[in-house]
Amino acid sequence: MNPILEVKNIRKSFGNNEVLRGINFTLNQGDVLVIIGSSGSGKTTLLRCLNFLEEANEGTISVGGKVIYQAGGGKKMTDAEIRQNRLHFGLVFQSFNLFPQYNVLRNITLAPEMLELDKFKAEKGKKPSLADKKRITDEIEMHAKDLLTKVGLADKMDSYPFQLSGGQSQRVAIARALALAPDILCFDEPTSALDPELTGEVLKVIRELKNDNRTMIVVTHEMEFARGVADKVIYMADGVIEEQGTPEEVFGNPQSPKTRAFLSKSAIKG
Amino acid sequence: MSFATVTLDLLESFLQNGLVFILTLLGAIPLGLVITFGSMSKFKPLQYLVKTYVWIIRGTPLMLQLFVVMYVPGLVFDMPMQSRLTAVMIAFIINYSAYFSEIYRGGIESIPKGQYEAGQVLGMTKSQIFFKVVLFQVIKRIVPPMGNEIITLVKDTSLARVIAYAEIIKAAERYTAMGYIWPLFYTGVFFLVFVGALTLLFGWIERKLDYYKG
Ligand SMILES: Nc1ncnc2c1ncn2[C@@H]1O[C@H](COP(=O)(O)OP(=O)(O)OP(=O)(O)O)[C@@H](O)[C@H]1O
Numbered sequence: 001m002n003p004i005l006e007v008k009n010i011r012k013s014f015g016n017n018e019v020l021r022g023i024n025f026t027l028n029q030g031d032v033l034v035i036i037g038s039s040g041s042g043k044t045t046l047l048r049c050l051n052f053l054e055e056a057n058e059g060t061i062s063v064g065g066k067v068i069y070q071a072g073g074g075k076k077m078t079d080a081e082i083r084q085n086r087l088h089f090g091l092v093f094q095s096f097n098l099f100p101q102y103n104v105l106r107n108i109t110l111a112p113e114m115l116e117l118d119k120f121k122a123e124k125g126k127k128p129s130l131a132d133k134k135r136i137t138d139e140i141e142m143h144a145k146d147l148l149t150k151v152g153l154a155d156k157m158d159s160y161p162f163q164l165s166g167g168q169s170q171r172v173a174i175a176r177a178l179a180l181a182p183d184i185l186c187f188d189e190p191t192s193a194l195d196p197e198l199t200g201e202v203l204k205v206i207r208e209l210k211n212d213n214r215t216m217i218v219v220t221h222e223m224e225f226a227r228g229v230a231d232k233v234i235y236m237a238d239g240v241i242e243e244q245g246t247p248e249e250v251f252g253n254p255q256s257p258k259t260r261a262f263l264s265k266s267a268i269k270g
Numbered sequence: 271m272s273f274a275t276v277t278l279d280l281l282e283s284f285l286q287n288g289l290v291f292i293l294t295l296l297g298a299i300p301l302g303l304v305i306t307f308g309s310m311s312k313f314k315p316l317q318y319l320v321k322t323y324v325w326i327i328r329g330t331p332l333m334l335q336l337f338v339v340m341y342v343p344g345l346v347f348d349m350p351m352q353s354r355l356t357a358v359m360i361a362f363i364i365n366y367s368a369y370f371s372e373i374y375r376g377g378i379e380s381i382p383k384g385q386y387e388a389g390q391v392l393g394m395t396k397s398q399i400f401f402k403v404v405l406f407q408v409i410k411r412i413v414p415p416m417g418n419e420i421i422t423l424v425k426d427t428s429l430a431r432v433i434a435y436a437e438i439i440k441a442a443e444r445y446t447a448m449g450y451i452w453p454l455f456y457t458g459v460f461f462l463v464f465v466g467a468l469t470l471l472f473g474w475i476e477r478k479l480d481y482y483k484g
């Protein structure tokens with residue numbers, strides 16, 4: 001089986017600070033990759049490179065065998081190409097970043113609606129009629145409601161983000177990312193901003209997504225969850241992959257002393 | 271000299287204050303946005319130029335700016351200012367657009383980076399992010415400071431008198447010259463009523479925008 005995602009030699013510096021120093025990994029369709037590592041090891045930066053929020057200085061990213069990012073690959077990507085390519089990925093932020101002025105349903109439908117309407121214009125060479133528009137928005141809305149049901153928030157669709165708990169906000173953010181049907185959904189510490197009693201409901205949603213065979217990359221400090229949900233684990237330290245393997249290998253029988261030190265520290269904390 | 275005639279006379283000159291007020295808003299609200307984009311430009315020379323300009327405009331009295339606009343073209347360029355209203359409008363629009371631009375900038379910069387990034391990862395274009403995500407949040411945040419500034423503008427319109435523009439205080443001073451001081455004090459009522467109406471208007475807008483927090 002060909003991997004859905006192939007990351008080759010990603011390097012990223014901020015000024016003189018080399019934060020990612022050659023990251024290589026692959027991910028199979030339907031697998032969950034959990035990335036662990038201490039603060040400052042470059043986990044967020046890696047996710048941001050995958051989602052085109054940062055531009056890697058070196059390396060390539062391929063999805064489904066197609067190169068979607070190549071650093072210094074001669075010509076610069078246009079904004080439209082970047083937008084197209086980044087839709088292979090979804091990103092759920094630590095701090096949710098919901099749009100406060102829109103209700104829950106609108107938070108989810110806003111982006112797909114604009115994308116579909118733009119696509120209609122591009123394909124048909126004309127603006128959508130009112131009827132076309134209604135058909136498109138109705139369809140997106142129905143899909144959004146399904147997603148809200150899936151994350152257990154069907155009754156909250158008219159609420160505004162300020163009326164939600166952290167756990168609910170994060171579940172809306174997950175539904176919002178799912179609405180664009182990304183090939184690979186990334187989570188950057190999705191529960192770090194939550195009270196401990198609320199992390200469970202978010203982790204449950206991620207487990208359910210795994211059962212739907214979704215390909216995901218999860219950065220987390222929740223070691224028990226990581227061990228349970230991961231098909232593959234990467235431990236990052238100082239901008240390199242110090243160790244990778246199955247959860248049994250990395251958690252059960254870590255080879256690198258750094259991994260062992262990190263895991264024993266986490267165990268004491270957790 | 272009846273109360274009614276004075277009232278009518280002052281009301282008529284207060285229309286001039288109203289005119290300066292409206293035209294200043296019409297000019298300074300959009301011009302302020304242009305200045306904001308300049309002061310937030312990634313092109314450093316432009317940014318410094320615009321910031322220096324804003325510093326000069328906000329760092330000198332509006333009264334002085336009125337004198338400069340009124341007399342400098344004639345004295346220096348031999349092109350005397352043809353109309354007092356034009357001079358008043360140039361000075362007011364320049365002055366207020368500088369203040370507005372700083373309010374806009376504060377509003378735009380107060381929007382968390384995460385809002386832009388959320389829009390980006392959802393595949394939105396830059397303009398979709400600005401118009402669909404950011405703009406409304408900026409408007410909500412700048413309504414209170416804009417309200418303050420606009421109320422200040424109401425009272426500042428009386429400064430036009432220093433270049434002999436026929437606004438309400440100048441009109442009242444004619445009565446003072448005739449020995450009646452009360453019309454001068456009476457002008458305060460006109461300002462109070464106008465500012466009162468604006469306060470209600472801004473309170474209403476703020477309540478309308480208060481359907482969400484954050
Ligand atoms: N925009 C930036 N400019 C400069 N340095 C940055 C920037 N973003 C990240 N860094 C630096 O890159 C390094 C890695 O940061 P990153 O956020 O990727 O770590 P992390 O593994 O996600 O840590 P944490 O567990 O604390 O979230 C840090 O030293 C950080 O200071």
Ligand SMILES: [Mg+2]
Binds near residue numbers: 043044045188189
């Ligand atoms: Mg991080």
